[in-house]
Amino acid sequence: MTVTTTTTTGQASASTNGSTNQTVSDLIGRSNRLGADKRNTNYAGGNTSAKGLGFDPATGEDVELLWVKGSGGDLGTLKESGLAVLRLDRMQALRRVYPGVDREDEMVAAFDYTLHGKGGAAPSIDTAMHGLVDAAHVDHLHPDSGIAIATAADGEALTKTIFGSKVVWVPWRRPGFQLGLDIAAIKEANPEAIGTILGGHGITAWGDTSAEAEANSLWIIETAEGYIAEHGTAEPFGPALEGYAALSGGERRAKAAALAPTIRGLASTDKAQVGHFTDDPRVLDFLASTAHPRLGALGTSCPDHFLRTKVKPLILDLPAGADVESCLLRLRELHAEYRTDYASYYERHATPDSPAMRGADPAIVLVPGVGMFSFGANKQTARVAGEFYLNAINVMRGAEAISTYSPIEESEKFRIEYWALEEAKLARLPRPKSHAGRIALVTGAASGIGKAIATRLAAEGACVVIADLNIDSASAVAEELGGPDVAIGVQADVTDLAQVQEAVRATVLAFGGLDLVVNNAGLSISKPLLETTEKDWDLQHNVMAKGSFLMSQAAAKVLIEQDMGGDIIYISSKNSVFAGPNNIAYSATKADQAHQVRLLAAELGGYGVRVNGINPDGVVRGSGIFAGGWGAKRAAVYGVEEEKLGEYYAQRTLLKREVLPENVANAVAVLTSAELSHTTGLHIPVDAGVAAAFLR
Template sequence: MSSSASSRLANLWDDAKAAAMSEPERLVYRSNLLGSDKRVTNYGGGNTSSKIFETDPLTGQSVEVLWVKGSGGDVGTIKLDGFSTLYMDKLRALKGLYRGLEHEDEMVGYLPHATFNLNPRAASIDTPLHAYVPKPFVDHMHPDAIIAIAASADSKALTQEIFGSEIGWLPWKRPGFELGLWLETFCLENPDARGVILESHGLFTWGDTPKECYETTIEIINRAIEWLEERTAGTPAFGGPAVTPLSAEERRAVAARLMPAIRGMISADSKKLGHFDDSDAVLEFVSSRDMRALAALGTSCPDHFLRTKIRPLVVDFDPANPDLDATLGGLGAALEAYRADYAAYYERSRRPDSPAMRDANAVVYLVPGVGMLTFAKDKATARISGEFYVNAINVMRGASAVSTYRGLDEQEAFDIEYWLLEEAKLQRMPKPKSLAGHVAFITGGAGGIGKATAGRLMAEGACVVIADIDEAALGSATEELGARFGKDFVHPVRLDVTDEAGVAMAFKAMALAFGGGDILVSNAGISSSAPIEDTELSMWNRNMDILAKGYFLVSREAFRLFKTQKIGGNIVFIASKNGLAASPNAAAYCTAKAAEIHLARCLALEGAGEAIRVNTVNPDAVLRGSKIWTGEWREQRAAAYKMAPDELEEHYRQRSMLKRSVYPEDIAEAVYFLASDMSAKSTGNIINVDAGNAQSFTR
């Protein structure tokens, strides 16, 4: 914990802003303020509520309505439509239907019957926790400083020491109807209390106004932060350092080699995406004496646990003697041991009606002196899982410094992980998109065809590295694609495909960003046109460098990555009709494109045994959005055909057999087909997307 004023949470409430809002809008405002700081609550964690009097659309009477964060929402980003709305009189009536703890899960099925105004937002399992607190405004947060107290062996005594009678304490109870009744009883028996700490879980606070509720939450968290700082001042965190972290460059190099290897070993059933974190908090923990013992205890807060699994896997790596080959050699056995341990945990804890065992692989991988790797079904989940474990690290730091840290009881942890209500939620999730979990590397990614291809693959769930030599275009394309599909899904890399070291570094950047890769779209291009007698050697070499050597370099690096992962791979070359059909005054370009096509055939032969497919798309005359048509090439091709540059598009359209123009999106569609399982039995093939040109028929 940092012992400075900067570690305190700021009071961000603005009276002027709040005064102009309706009561539901103030709930959104309060929620967003709280969720804007990860020290208050983690992504998707915690919830907020307001009891508001509304006009019943059926009776016209004023009724009390509970507005509470709906299932699956995030308070930091939630809007009005993220809240469930329920009649309070009906929620209170549910207490008469409650048959006891053994039947509490059935109460969730009654919540839709209490829905106000046909609100489609599903109510969460935490609804009773807010409904039965007899205060109009309630916050439930998961602050690191509070959970450090809640997860300590002396949790109850420490709560009383810090807060006296202002903040109460309740023992661990899984969220649900019973805990809602506990909170109600506590409030009725302690009318002057301003909140309560739930053991191993988090903080509840309340107030008579939204502002009072918010300010109480901030105040209580700050008091916990201050108390922890005073109690831990001068105490080495986690027993002090055991190893010295590697330099930032060395850490990234180790992670870039480990991540594809791990990804390959855990992606047999479904591809995983990775995230790397070597922040100060993570480095302090993974380099400490107590890391292994604390990691084995698992996390405490249910939200942490659901995202990070029962416990992390500690990778056998010694930064003082960094034998990475030995570490890689031992990964298989380490992962198998983790899976066996997880299966044993499942068998020890399973109930007669428990769902079948899920993926037994670790989510969190701790590497001494290097950092933390996290893997999940998509990049956002991998990143968020890492954020949750950082929360857990902060909790362990505080709890172990002032008491003894306690992870969640194994049976309780299992009952949350395999909760039938949680399983039902998972079953309701939409089917993954066709390229979910896949990573694509696209050269020339900021140009017309490259950007259209990135968008097409991202629309199917892929993460994309867009590599381009044009920094301005790269920045613009990254911003556009990030706005359309989410920043987690796109990563830019400036790349000259003729630079051997640069290509290797770009693939390392992909490994660090996403954990590995599955698809290479080799699309970098140039254009040139001149009669053979006017073709300078520099023009010839430039075509060969970019269109032949460049395609070779990125393909070689892709093969190395795919063979490390051992889960196959997919390469699509963007060649040209000119690689099959000669054109006047373009010998250098046509020859280089022909080299691309033959290279693809050779690679298809080499890759088949490793499930690496290699195919080619041949465009023709893709003018719109293409950077190669914005310079001299346009004038040169017009001169070759003895026409004005503005006449080229119509010339190409009329030249085609189908009399149609070819657009970047048409090429992207062909790439998607070849990159997806729709073409799973195709390799060494060529798809012409040229609106028909008999000269370029492949047979």
């Protein structure tokens, strides 16, 4: 394939610049459209490319270039920065130095020597599929319907029946340079073909224009969908399995919340994981069928699927109506069996140069009548793992509807999962942040100190639940922090047991469990003894003393069930140890919180749960308490103007520094980090130095 144009020596011609811009623009548009529909390909799955002219400033001449989605990118959100840019002549010249399939991995490093300029994103393993095929535009996708044909026992015959000579079957081959050569040879030998079905894997399509390539991709996908719909059996998963039908919505949620902490703890045996739960009807339908144990044991087939879901899920083999205790007992037994089985899988296929086993815990746990729990290093990874297994269920349904589901061999899955190139990709991942994989619930987090704490924990990699009386404000803060893959907002009156328990349940269902609770919700009414009413006293003790107790109690149940340790933090006050004027109710309840820290540290230490407190003072700027009238009252007590209260507090400290919400948040981050893993029962002053409040 050759594209020509005229150019002026020493600078790019206007026609070249325009052609290049249009080529890239068309590629991005096509990629985004294809990637936006999960029927076409899954998150970060597949790749697209375009060939065209670009300008080489080193020679002053036009050169043929290949733009292809780089390693790790996502088609639906692809931007120009996510494209690898290669010199097409140099890329195609790699044929001459190709050492053979046994050494094809070496070609990935060779791609670096074909890059144009700085090259853009890192080239992926599929680059050869795009560069070697003689077509201006190439798409490689993982549509459910296409993989259903690719994983059918008679997939080759079905491909001919469904598509005729327009689509050619390619037997399974691990992605790489040889697969690129194979597809290039197939296209050359079949000039009428518009694409291929890649056995066990997906599809590839091409075209002379971007629009033609996209149309050909969609034609393959829609033709496969249509054939399955027209010729497929009505019950691809077989008849319903008695007792395995979906529970009602409320029952599912309640049972999922009851099971989630234990499931997350089991899935985190080797490394802490964040969870995601879904009760998608397609999952529930699969688990209600007689075929689900057989199909689940066969595992997934497409490499993009099992790299995120592991080769197979853990499936609870009890009916939907089984009680929670029976389910928990059986899950623990199945988890032990799963780990043994995974270790055997590794030992069967590992060679002396294989990477070490990465972990034997399941990434997908299926509970009949309830739904699917998926796990990953963060919420997005966990959610995407679940989406991939849902894709796998769709694939199984399609394959079983017209044939028999027959994924690639276990040995081939191992070659992908423990591929040296995959290990190198994992090694390039950035070092995890201090709170990566942790799930935090912060009360009173829609403003002031609570918001600062939530913001800091999210910045350190934690998933955060913003609990607040004002659900609109809580949801707004959660959106600011990155939305549901990072934070959610929940309404919680901490004086109400039902709302506290629901906030914890929402946390568990959103992220799989709970690791860190910050009891921050509070208020203050500044009055002398004789003016403090019983209502004043009860309100402050209900919110801070009782509220902290209720939240700690609900959280401790989850922490104990998870068996992963955890942290409970009390935002107490300098007033818990310092006797100031006109503050009887507030100071007394802060002293109550301070002693709860000591009591719970002693009680929960045996479960690995650390309980610590922070004693701030004089946090005026950004404080919800001060904005609510407390500041004016304290200013009156001290005889200063309210706007100068922060300055007044700063001048009475040893360090002469004003305390900000962020200073308290910093203390929470440090106190709950691994660096202080052996610290519990501690109160840390964050008051810039108030000698009268020194702990003794």
